[in-house]
Amino acid sequence: MVATIIIERAGPLVTIQDAGRFGYLAHGISASGPMDAGAFRRAGMLAGSGEAAGIEFSMLGLDLLVADGEALMGWDGGRFEVSINGQKQNWPGSARLVAGDRMSISAGTVGNYGYLRFGGEIDVPAVMGSGATSLRVRIGGLEGRALKAGDRLGLVGEGVAPAAVSPTNTADGPIRFVWGLHAEVFDAALRDQFVTSAFRISSMMDRMGVRLRDEARVFAEARILSLVSDPVVVGDIQILGDGTPIVLGRDHQPTGGYPRIGTIISADLDRFFQLRPNAEVMFAPVGLDHAQALLRAGT
């Protein structure tokens, strides 16, 4: 497969991502990678993408033109509107596009992030072994930046055999977490309030972190200590000095000095990052063994 695609419109935060750039935290570089790793993987199966990088887009999607060649494309993540040459397509789905075809992905009803993957590689240089864009560090993907209208991407290579994906089991209910590094900084009554109160996703969200609205004022009166900096991980729930909870995203800072009451479990990260602004969210504690069993079960 050899093709060239031209981005004709890009919403905010349209980036090239692969599974992530692991192993460089000591150098000050977090892994990046897809905010919804499961959807990224499923889009890749539909396209026969293998380990190749794809495009992550946010709520407003993107439009593209196949300038030459042809390519198998697969899409998944949240629920967006997608059309090819004006013909509405299923979500998720896949199609083979040829020169002159136009694809338009626009806002839908569910989720913050969607994925478009290809039956081949996006022709961008690997940086530290990965094509993932880190907007924080400004490396990877295309010149370390978000894609914009006018960008041309080459698609090369053969990919792997595409596969069907089973419908996703969209789990509902609270977001599960394991108690955090500094849970003891918060007294028992406050910890109890944390797991019985509703929070809201704020509009201040990006790949680095998601701020929560604490309408129940759980942390409003808490005296937040400033701590010695320790490494942080994706999903950490930090409480800022003014009492604002923030959940760290895939482009997180590598270290932090705010207390962390908990860490969202790996099995629930995709679901959490797809929660839209104003969505209500509650948190439920689980034990480590349970968290890891959920991850192994792929739920």
Next chain:
Amino acid sequence: MGQVQILPERPMVQTLGDSTILVRFGSRLDENANRRAIGFAAALEDEPVAGIAEIVPSLVSVLLRYDPLTSRHQDIEGEIRLRLQGALEARVGGTYRIGVRFGGDTGPDLDEIAGMLKVSTQEFVARHNALPLRVLATGFAPGFVYCGFHDEALVLPRRDKVRALVPAGSVLFAAGQTAIAATDIPTGWHVIGHTDFSNFAPDAEPPTRLRVGDSVTFEVA
């Protein structure tokens, strides 16, 4: 409820999320905790523990990442506790001399902090450069390093106001330490100078040069 006090001699092995373990040698920054964290990370690098995919030394702790799909946390934690029983040796790192242009447009806080310490700028620079410092930690931003510790007479708090952006190469001073920004970053530290020493090259392997435990001597460029 307050914070748990952790002593360097009695490190705490804590799970952080479901895929990492944090070995903490202190709940505040001090020389002993820092040396132990660096030494422990170096020992694990020299003799790897099966299942540990990434070792990240920090100011007073070491992050260990593992894959819960292929490793049991109990096995890794058990091995870590055994290793902590052993003697911790200090990591002996490389030695660097780093030239700094102190003051001027790229070191706007130099005069002010000399004033706060009640010495002339020349005297401050001389004392700042007098002794080699250790790289205490990396990882805050790409190529960013904390170097310490200066003697107590040179300890100042951070600025009240955060600067939204200081350029790569800025030499920063606060809390008894000197730090080097290798990329453009926001900072609440005092900006005392600028260096041409670049500690971040994305296309190099490894992408940063200075490692924890390395010795750094600052000098006037």
